[in-house]
Amino acid sequence: MARIDPLHATAGTARFSGIPAGPGIGVGPVARMAAPPSLPVERPAVDDPGHEAARARRALEEVGDLLDRQAGGLEGEAAAVLDAQALMARDPELARRVGERTGKGDSAAWAVHAACGTYQESLLAAGGRPADRAEDLAHVRDRAVALLLDRPMPEPPDPGVPHVLVADDLAPADMVRLDPRRVLGVVTRHGGPTGHTVILARALGIPAVVGCEGAEGLVDGTRVAVDGDEGTVLVEPDEEFVDRVRRRAEDTRALLAGSTGPGRTADEVAIPLLLNVGEGDPREAGAHDSEGVGLLRTEFLFLDRTEPPSIGEQTDVYTALFEEFAGRVVTVRTLDAGSDTPLAFAPTGQEANPALGVRGFRTSRLHPELLTAQLAAIAAASGRSSARVRVMAPMVSTPDEAAAFVALAREAGLSDAGVMIEVPGAALLADRLLPLVDFVSIGTNDLAQYTMGVDRTLGALPDLLDPWQPALLRLVGTVGEAGERAGRPVGVCGEAASDPLLALVLVGLGATSLSMSASASAAVRHALGLHTRKRCRELAEAALAAPDAAQAREAARAAAEPGVLG
Ligand code: PEP
Numbered sequence: 001m002a003r004i005d006p007l008h009a010t011a012g013t014a015r016f017s018g019i020p021a022g023p024g025i026g027v028g029p030v031a032r033m034a035a036p037p038s039l040p041v042e043r044p045a046v047d048d049p050g051h052e053a054a055r056a057r058r059a060l061e062e063v064g065d066l067l068d069r070q071a072g073g074l075e076g077e078a079a080a081v082l083d084a085q086a087l088m089a090r091d092p093e094l095a096r097r098v099g100e101r102t103g104k105g106d107s108a109a110w111a112v113h114a115a116c117g118t119y120q121e122s123l124l125a126a127g128g129r130p131a132d133r134a135e136d137l138a139h140v141r142d143r144a145v146a147l148l149l150d151r152p153m154p155e156p157p158d159p160g161v162p163h164v165l166v167a168d169d170l171a172p173a174d175m176v177r178l179d180p181r182r183v184l185g186v187v188t189r190h191g192g193p194t195g196h197t198v199i200l201a202r203a204l205g206i207p208a209v210v211g212c213e214g215a216e217g218l219v220d221g222t223r224v225a226v227d228g229d230e231g232t233v234l235v236e237p238d239e240e241f242v243d244r245v246r247r248r249a250e251d252t253r254a255l256l257a258g259s260t261g262p263g264r265t266a267d268e269v270a271i272p273l274l275l276n277v278g279e280g281d282p283r284e285a286g287a288h289d290s291e292g293v294g295l296l297r298t299e300f301l302f303l304d305r306t307e308p309p310s311i312g313e314q315t316d317v318y319t320a321l322f323e324e325f326a327g328r329v330v331t332v333r334t335l336d337a338g339s340d341t342p343l344a345f346a347p348t349g350q351e352a353n354p355a356l357g358v359r360g361f362r363t364s365r366l367h368p369e370l371l372t373a374q375l376a377a378i379a380a381a382s383g384r385s386s387a388r389v390r391v392m393a394p395m396v397s398t399p400d401e402a403a404a405f406v407a408l409a410r411e412a413g414l415s416d417a418g419v420m421i422e423v424p425g426a427a428l429l430a431d432r433l434l435p436l437v438d439f440v441s442i443g444t445n446d447l448a449q450y451t452m453g454v455d456r457t458l459g460a461l462p463d464l465l466d467p468w469q470p471a472l473l474r475l476v477g478t479v480g481e482a483g484e485r486a487g488r489p490v491g492v493c494g495e496a497a498s499d500p501l502l503a504l505v506l507v508g509l510g511a512t513s514l515s516m517s518a519s520a521s522a523a524v525r526h527a528l529g530l531h532t533r534k535r536c537r538e539l540a541e542a543a544l545a546a547p548d549a550a551q552a553r554e555a556a557r558a559a560a561e562p563g564v565l566g
């Protein structure tokens, strides 16, 4: 089988390291995104409050118009995000609060900043859909304040040429607007391996490195090479290196074009390669070369609503998807509400730490009807299709919860029922939990958050959230061993499965299927084909024995065939 050798930069080239976050290599000039403007330390004196009120109003109007113009050139999710922000800029309640502040003597920029701050607090306290709007409000605030202080707009720049976007951090709202034909790579100073930036970069197929210390020093126009497989950024790489990058990219494309069909190790052990699917075109998902869906995130059906979707509506959506996967497996995850997905119709009460609160399967303690209705819809859609439908519950913490979910699924007429392993408690008791379910799927994004005690939405501690952390790998191994003993499949559907080298380690730890974003599957399939299962176990042992995440990755790389991308 053809192999791709790793690239080595010419000695002396400046190089920064971060977390590999989007596949491939991009070379181009840096275009920096301006940081959100901060207010000057000194409050300016105001002579004419009426004038300040008018300036603030005009700035908000201008932001609304700007967002309208940007939304006009886009479609789908990207346009919807900008439309929502434009609405926020014109929100009468915001205008009222700004007027109140200018009336009290604030200058326009201070008034907008302060009004957005108090409004954000009220929205967050209300929870549910209003809380989601708090983020839109932050975008509006940053843009309006930038206008009023005559600072650069804190949004992805358009230098007019293909470029590498460098930012402190990138919000999902900025990320969804990136055009992969113009953005050759993304580098962020902050951001963890399971954040939205990473999930979206993978979905868009943009090479990306996050949590990259040193990125703050990169200036506009500097040529850099972003290696999203290795997690490195090379500054001013020489021509010979760039040529090698281009040749490698072409070889990779050719190689991966030949990487098709079912996932198998070199010794023909079947490791089904499945897709992570959310909102989107079911036909597009179905057309992708995969053995089915390993994670259908169903939250999209429930967002932005005051009432939950009816059983009929849900049934239609599931049926449309199942049709595209006739004969293949589709794993539907029941609603993962709560935490960063609060829903107006499923209030969880005041929670100081929502990620540790009523979320996932726990929501059914307060709102059991949501889960029973969803299971009924999945069962009805399953009855209309030849897809091999499975259901699983998110955030299950104990064997009892697992058994309760399986019982509910069976009552609804669903015979293949499992749970996600995302909480260390569930992983540690995997030997008791596995015999109670038909399968498990490990959500490494949340399992990393709860194992390492780091909020996965926090950009500041990316090294601790690195899925190569030996503690996380050990828990995966605990589940893998329990699965083997109980004769139950153990899938992995967190972002970890998208990293070809880590995918090998996961198989070595006992994963029997891997689920990932569509752009990752060819490289993972290729890596699997180069290694026997025994070799995967050796990689896993090497990674487990390492003292930290970076050395675990290095140890696995040293033990792997050279042709592994990533
Ligand atoms: C996970 O936690 O790894 C997972 C796949 O679920 P989500 O990212 O949707 O929380």
Ligand code: MG
Residues within 6 Å of the ligand: 394, 422, 443, 445, 446
């Ligand atoms: Mg999860």
